[in-house]
Amino acid sequence: MLALLGGCGTDGGNTATADNPSSGTQLAVVATTPEVADFVRNVGGGDVAVTQIIKPNVDPHDYEPTPADIQAIGTARVVVKNGVGLEEWLERTIESAGFKGAVVDSSQGVTLREGGHAHEEGEEAGEEHADGEEEHDPHIWHDPRNAKIMVANIEKALATAAPARAAAFARNAADYTAKLDKLDADNEAAFAKIPVQRRKLVTNHDAFGYYVDRYKIEFVGSVIPSLDTSAELSARQLNDLVARIKSTGTTAIFTESSLPPKSAEAIAQQAGVKVIGGEDALYGDSLGADGTPQGTYLGAEQHNTQVITSALAG
Known part of the structure; x- marks a missing residue:
């Protein structure tokens, strides 16, 4: 090479x-x-x-x-x-x-989301950079x-x-x-089968904002309250996330392939919900291993939609 x-x-x-x-x-x-x-x-x-x-x-x-x-x-x-x-x-x-x-x-040419969901909810993460510029997803x-x-x-x-x-x-x-185009249409069709009140997502970090907006999912929160992976939940934020999970009727926390699942598992236990991980971990920042279906963009996105819709459908 x-x-x-x-x-x-x-x-x-x-x-x-x-x-x-x-x-x-x-x-x-x-x-x-x-x-x-x-x-x-x-x-x-x-x-x-x-x-x-x-x-x-x-x-x-x-x-x-x-x-x-x-x-x-x-x-x-x-x-x-x-x-x-x-x-x-x-x-x-x-x-x-x-x-x-x-x-x-x-x-x-892409229309960018300003800040993350944590920023929109007024939490500590996802706010302005030190230079005063708005952070984009x-x-x-x-x-x-x-x-x-x-x-x-x-x-x-x-x-x-x-x-x-x-x-x-x-x-x-x-x-x-x-x-x-086919991926987008297939994703829309998959979520159309899920009742609106069940379309709730909790992930490792705030990586799915564009996906959530596109397919009309309610983002309940993330284990890492940030667009990147450097932040940590404060005690208040952890309690708030557990409370939101319970109050919204969220049924699962989805882990991500490139992040350790330990914190997600602890929060899920506290909130009384299941953890979706292992082979079903979502591809938030990365793709799967070379040579696997999830090693391509199309395969990884198809995997994410299949895992999320299957879990939300119960």
Whole structure:
């Protein structure tokens, strides 16, 4: 892979071969998160070589780049990120790598949620940054309509980097966008079968805001009262969450694949509800292991909807 990336480096001498489909040289692309990497693979097909920085079930909020990450970025033509502040480490890593190619923010054009549900409820977490700017929810991919925007941004960037392959990228993007439309329709149909009063969600952290808004679910609260995973519940917040779970008739707490379930299990015991975890843990920040159905965006989102609707249906 490193040899391949080296052959598609940022120096101008390689530009012609990277843009020439007949040369057999793939376009070297670095993607930050599992979700973004999956989108790039689907749009790029065999014309791109994707290096994925954050591996499955790794928390992106606390990620620390490695020397291998810096080397991969330094030899890439394009870097694709999720954006919305999810990759706070990326800018300094790009500087360290001496990267001179295109940085693609796949979130461009997405309507962002301000703050998290904790912020909306007036709790301590999810408020303003120290610089006074409003915090936005970075988990944009949980609404398939946003995923379509991300895919369109990626297609445009790849076509700019390799114009001779633009038609192939456009075909791939159109095929994948149709799959995203089907995912969205299937999700809507699944939740339509759940009575409104049973559509209540408690998760490890506040990662499902776009999903909740899209499918008209009531977000009761999260074990970690924050958009990222660094906060902890205060005693008051813990008691408030337990009280909300009981008063709303919530039946379960859903754990997430990239976070330990211990705190969720303790709160569930106190609230007298079940914990959905293990193989049924939701994919909040990550995708499943490579080679599994949940290792793709479509598979992970289908898994989330199946698990949530099955539990809410009782």
